[in-house]
Amino acid sequence: MNIIELKNVEKSYSNGVSLRILDNINLEIKKGDFAAIVGPSGSGKSTLMHIMGALDRPTKGEVYIDNKNIAKMGDRELAEIRNKKIGFVFQSFNLMNKLTALENVSFPMELSGIPDEKKAKMLLEKVQLDHRMNHLPSKMSGGEKQRVAIARALANSPPIILADEPTGNLDSKTGHAIMDLLKDIHQNGTTLVVITHDKAIAEIAKKKIVMKDGKIVSGR
Numbered sequence: 001m002n003i004i005e006l007k008n009v010e011k012s013y014s015n016g017v018s019l020r021i022l023d024n025i026n027l028e029i030k031k032g033d034f035a036a037i038v039g040p041s042g043s044g045k046s047t048l049m050h051i052m053g054a055l056d057r058p059t060k061g062e063v064y065i066d067n068k069n070i071a072k073m074g075d076r077e078l079a080e081i082r083n084k085k086i087g088f089v090f091q092s093f094n095l096m097n098k099l100t101a102l103e104n105v106s107f108p109m110e111l112s113g114i115p116d117e118k119k120a121k122m123l124l125e126k127v128q129l130d131h132r133m134n135h136l137p138s139k140m141s142g143g144e145k146q147r148v149a150i151a152r153a154l155a156n157s158p159p160i161i162l163a164d165e166p167t168g169n170l171d172s173k174t175g176h177a178i179m180d181l182l183k184d185i186h187q188n189g190t191t192l193v194v195i196t197h198d199k200a201i202a203e204i205a206k207k208k209i210v211m212k213d214g215k216i217v218s219g220r
């Protein structure tokens, strides 16, 4: 069963001239898949991830999450799907600067009406940040912020995790720990889509999607 499906997706921006960032993307992610998206800088990976996670709408084409066409959903329904079904790890972390690490991880659970501080602490332990729970993002390193972002993505135990360069800012030891965590999550049945330059992650993924100039050149 496809958990995410893109049909003939195009994304263009026009500021004076029209720029086609994604061009005729067809993609199927099955329930339980572990897919890696690779490709050069500027090839459209982050844009594709935002569309797969319904953070952004395509200019043309269709996006289905759990077999539902997102074009037919209102903003409220979309926000609910994002909160309950999808955990995002953003390339630029997108943590809330006024909240501590623990509060950032707790936030999605509060939003869905099931606050669980114990779980937030457990997740921060999993990403080896138990000693940084009460720090603000501004007092943390890039790799630490990234691990907070990963813990936050796991907070609602979503069936889908979309992660943009989750090991990009980490030393190799922490990177391995994060990779093991991702493997665990995958083995527990979570669908995982990871944008990565890391060959080791691309190797362990079951499916490899290669992008170039806004197109999928192999692995659809």
Ligand SMILES: Nc1ncnc2c1ncn2[C@@H]1O[C@H](COP(=O)(O)OP(=O)(O)OP(=O)(O)O)[C@@H](O)[C@H]1O
Pocket: 013, 019, 021, 039, 040, 041, 042, 043, 044, 045, 046, 047, 048, 091
């Ligand atoms: N809001 C926007 N308006 C105009 N162009 C944009 C916008 N967002 C992204 N782009 C352009 O779209 C292209 C693809 O960007 P995207 O961030 O998806 O690339 P990427 O593959 O994730 O790159 P990287 O590996 O550097 O993160 C880039 O050329 C970028 O400049």
Ligand SMILES: [Mg+2]
Pocket: 045, 046, 047, 091, 164
């Ligand atoms: Mg990117």
